[in-house]
Amino acid sequence: MQPIFSLLIISAVALIFGFIVMWVSKKFRVEGNPIVDQINAILPQTQCGQCDFPGCKPYATAIANGEVPINQCPPGGDEGIKQLAELLDLEVLELNPDNGDEKTMDMVVEIVEEDCIGCTKCIQVCPVDAIIGAAKQMHTVILDACTGCDLCIPACPVDCIITIPAPMPTTIQRLNKPTLYNYINQAQKL
């Protein structure tokens, strides 16, 4: 009699906890995959498409699903790959040269306004709405919003979009990293 009794009690307890777990999983359900957002937060949001995906979020989703390696984002560069590897507990990879090279300097684009014919083609491809203008009116780039993805350059029929160094607030002055140990550098030279 006793074993049956304890079995009943255990089953009843399990049932109760089962309901609680069910309720909790419904109540605190997370919409979407949270890891996608974490990956997306590391990606540089240039929306340039160099990773062969139409934007940063699709690439983040693909990484989260394990479909593609983490070394396809040139704007994120080695630093970005390092952060992704750390987040996902993966091996640090070299940047895939097929996707492009990491730029040494932050660039944005500018429209040579004398040459612009007002075709609105660049406006349509800009992923962050950083170009303003209307049909047959001169266009211009909002430099602070431009991510330097260069998607507008091939779209321009008169080649009037050029790249320029990105404007920086005057409070930001990048310094060079000091050379580590002079004697090592000297030894390497010898």
Add this chain to the structure above:
Amino acid sequence: MREININPNQLSSFNGGLHLKHHKTDTLNEPLAIASIPDKLYMSLRINRGNISKPVVSVGDIVLKGQIIAVPDSPNGSYIHASSSGIVSAITTKQTASPDTDFATVVIITTDKKDQWCQRPLIDNIEKLNSQDIITAIKNAGLTGLGGAGFPTHLKYKSENISTLIINGAECEPYISCDQQLMIDFPQQLIDGIFLMLKASGAKQAIFALEDQVGGIKSKLEKILAEQNINNISIIKVPTIYPAGGEKQLIKVLTGLEVPSGGFPINLGIIVQNVGTIKALNDFIKCGQPLIDRVITVAGDAINQPQNFKALIGTPISHLLELAKYNPKNTHKIIIGGPMMGFAMPHTDIGIDKTSNCILALSKENTQQPADTLPCIRCGDCVNVCPVNLLPQQLFWYIKGENLEKAREHHLFDCIECGACAWVCPSQIKLVDYYRYAKSELKYLDFKRKKSDLSQVRHNLRDERLQRLKDERIAKRKNTKLRTGDSAKIKRDLQATLDRVKNAKSIRDNQHE
């Protein structure tokens, strides 16, 4: 408001610090000299780290002494006045005497040596000025902290809860004696200036902090205080330990309180002002002279006549070096600022700015050779001297390994870049260079992060817009379909139209025939 009581017999102390040779007597043996007007003035429009004012003069303009040549374009900026009269000969981007000798807009004035003043704003009733009037005057005078960081002074007087004003006369770096010279030559102006500052801040007491190695100044100031029956200004000598002149260290020594990490003295109800700033305010209120000159020390072992000069802001370094009879052959390195925190200048065609307190010309024997850096042995000497209780060797470790976020977590941004750690390092590692590199890189990364967040928002908004337009298009199409939903009717209508056209055509054809 917190009451701050200071007992001069029971001062506190900060961690570590260094006992350095002063090297100050050479310059103080000579009286204060007035530097002559140079042929050209290089007026840098960079105020402190970052903020650049906007020029309001153009090339060819005639400017008068004291005329505003640049206005701030952000609240952190400050006015810049022409130091002497002349013609604006160029406005270019040049290296300046700021940290890292950054490039900034420089207005070059070719002086006419007449030193002609513009209309000076004279104030009649100095007694009747209220706090707001004085703060406005501080802003109009273009006052920035003359001690080193060049923080615009008017920004310090925003808070209402100020109980104590500390006058920083503790000049802790070797060689620099400009503040000491100022206190010797202008004690009365300083006391008057302190009164104005007290009025502006609403503080009840002022504490004049001096280093204990200075002689004679304390008694001189106390005599003036006794004669005029002033009892809310007290003069306190602090031990001469580098960097006791840093504002946070000075507060710790005087009050035993620590400024919170990332905070300012204002969080404790304290304002710290350099003596030079006090004198500059007094000059503006009493004589209408904005901040266009300062006392600057010219010293070093390549200088034959080390001396303090009262020089116009913008005076080229070369002009001051010539006045101090320097030996160009012997000069190996020219530094603006002291030997601990100063910056080497690439050439001498750079104008001094509001924060330049010293020009050092050092010979080769007296300059540290950078060739003998060795690996860090983690001896911990730097920890013992760090005045802000950081772990310099750990920060170095993280920065070397590009682990900058970790360095931030270890309070990298509390580093005051005093150089004490690098001074004691047995491996001669240039630690401060690493910290400055990491700070600049972190600021840059923060900026990029902010920009990428903005891009994400803009991209999402664009996606939403495109989706909305698409939805609207689909809805519209659906609507049209609904209106003309009956396919049999459409077919009938179409047939009818076609028939009508056919009819019309045949009629027209018949008519032609």
